[in-house]
Amino acid sequence: MPVRDIKAGYLNLTAKVASNKLNRMTDAESSLERFFLFLLDNNPVVKHFYEQPVSIQYGKNLFAR
Structure with missing residues (x-):
């Protein structure tokens, strides 16, 4: 599941893109x-993708980044 939450902003472009591979x-x-999301969704070699990074646990105290 994506870690980041995309919010519409005044200074940046945000968009919602329909994905047939992800069905959402x-x-x-x-x-x-x-x-790039369009290319991933329409490339027959790509089976699945995430649009934002996932959380990775690492270190002694298992920090999430």
């Missing part, structure tokens, strides 16, 4: 990211 709407924070 995905979020993009830029026109480049929106285009």
Whole structure:
């Protein structure tokens, strides 16, 4: 599940993109990211993708980043 929550902002472009592979709407924070999501969704080699980074646990105290 994505870690970041995309919010519409005055200074940045945000967009919702329909994904057939994920069967849901995905979020993009830029026109480049929106285009990349389009490429991933329409590439037959790609089976699944996440639109935002996932949480990774690491270190002694298992910090999440």
